[in-house]
Amino acid sequence: MPSYAIIGGSRGIGLEFVRQLALSGENTVFVTVRNKQKSTYLLDTASKLPHKNVHILEADVVDNQAIKNAAADVAKISGGSLDVLIYNAARLEFDNILRGLLDYESEEKLDEEFIQSSKVNVLGPIHTVNAFLPLLREGTTKKIVLIGSEGGERDFVRRVHLSETAVYGITKAAENMVATKYAAELENEGFTVVAVSPGFVDVSSTYSEPAPEGNIPKFNTIAKKFYGAFPKTRPLAPQEAVERLLVYIANIGPADSGSFKPSLEFDTSTQ
Ligand SMILES: NC(=O)c1ccc[n+]([C@@H]2O[C@H](COP(=O)([O-])OP(=O)(O)OC[C@H]3O[C@@H](n4cnc5c(N)ncnc54)[C@H](OP(=O)(O)O)[C@@H]3O)[C@@H](O)[C@H]2O)c1
Structure with missing residues (x-):
């Protein structure tokens, strides 16, 4: 009975992870959302699934205690273990996401966006991994997957001349390094910790x-x-992106730990 926790699964790619994983009655799927009542896409999807294997928990990833509580709730249901942790949440709100570093009205606004994005995209995965680590140590696969982005990769940003999405990109770069640090930290315990991009996905x-x-x-x-x-790039549907990600997650092992995997379309080593 593989168990998965999707952190931030109310909509978009996280929601599609929940949907695809829950289609197998073998899987137990935990999903955290900021606000269950407002997570209408998830509630609607969950109500149509064939098995009763989805557990919806509330946790804002900037609230460390809420993340610890979510991990404790998962432990109660699973008997203390978790097989795969997928950290999907990211700060992507419309007002700031496209801006470059010169596009802020004031230094204060830039600082505020940097702080909020760091909390969700950098400290969020750190506190989440720390909270779920005791469960993952009891799990069968010891896999930790951070959903990363080419927006945080130097070669990609240079090739695209991507001055936009600056704070997002800088904090996603740091998130990729979070995976590498945990990979080093946990390598003697048989863990696989990676960051992987879903590609350009139309959510x-x-x-x-x-x-x-x-x-x-x-x-x-x-x-x-x-x-x-x-x-050759095209926007992917969430279904295709997550199908690819799940194949990747199923096949990774300790030899991949610490890496960032770009999506096929943006793999600079092959294009
Ligand atoms: N779409 C793409 O083209 C693309 C490309 C590269 C990488 N990615 C990565 O893929 C992941 C998913 O992106 P998406 O496109 O599916 O985005 P999305 O549709 O905007 O979904 C973002 C998710 O993150 C959650 N979230 C945001 N702040 C949170 C917080 N403080 N606490 C808990 N959850 C929070 C949102 O929950 P609420 O409903 O509560 O806001 C939502 O479920 C992200 O890590 C993103 O960086 C996406």
């Missing part, structure tokens, strides 16, 4: 609010840069 069907019209010009600029650097 607009589960947005929590409509994307503001004002973002369209900047989004188009970024898309033009993407397609200029990677002409």
